[in-house]
Amino acid sequence: ENIYTSFENKPTAEELADMAERARLNIEVSNIYMHCKLLSISVLYALAELTGGDAPIALFLGDLPTSKSISPAIEDYIALLPPAKGVELDMRVFKLLRDGRDGESQFDIKNSPLAAYLYALMGDKDMEEALKLAVYPMTPDDATKLLDAIPPQAVVKIALSCAKICLTRAKKLEMIAARYEA
Numbered sequence: 001e002n003i004y005t006s007f008e009n010k011p012t013a014e015e016l017a018d019m020a021e022r023a024r025l026n027i028e029v030s031n032i033y034m035h036c037k038l039l040s041i042s043v044l045y046a047l048a049e050l051t052g053g054d055a056p057i058a059l060f061l062g063d064l065p066t067s068k069s070i071s072p073a074i075e076d077y078i079a080l081l082p083p084a085k086g087v088e089l090d091m092r093v094f095k096l097l098r099d100g101r102d103g104e105s106q107f108d109i110k111n112s113p114l115a116a117y118l119y120a121l122m123g124d125k126d127m128e129e130a131l132k133l134a135v136y137p138m139t140p141d142d143a144t145k146l147l148d149a150i151p152p153q154a155v156v157k158i159a160l161s162c163a164k165i166c167l168t169r170a171k172k173l174e175m176i177a178a179r180y181e182a
Helices: 013-051 091-099 113-131 140-148 152-165 167-180
Strands: none
Touching: 013 091, 013 113, 013 140, 013 152, 013 167, 091 113, 113 152, 152 167
C-alpha cells in the first residue's frame, strides 16, 4: 500500500495517489499476464508428460529465430484471433501477450502467441480454473486433468501444431488431438 513516499509535499498527495494507482494496475496486469504464461507452459508440460516426458521447450515451440536462421515455430500454426464471443478478459493483457512489449526484455520473449491464443479462448475465469490444475511435478493423470480443463479445440490445435514442430513425438501428439476432436 505504501510503495511511494513524500517529503515536504513532493510529490503531492494527488501525485502519490496517481502513482499508487498506476502501480496497482501494473501489478494487476502483471499477475494476469504471468498466469496466462504459466497456463500455456503447463499445457506444453502436459503434452510433454503424455508423449514421453520432460523435454526442452524448443522441441514443442520451435527454436527462437536468429539473424542466421528461422525454424518453424508455434506461431506459424496457431492463428492469433480476437477474443472469442462472450469471453471476459483484460484487453491490456491480451494485447501484451499477442503483440509483445514495446521494448526488449532480458528475461522473456517479446510476445507469447500460445498464451494469447489460450487467453482469447478462455478468458479470466476459465484460465484461473484451469491454472488450479497446473501442478509440478505433473503425472500423466495430472496432465490429462489439465488438458480436460481447457477447450477441446485448443488441445487439438496446440497438439497438432506441436506435432508439426516436434517430429519425434508427432504420432503421440496426433493421438492426443484425436482424443479431443469431436
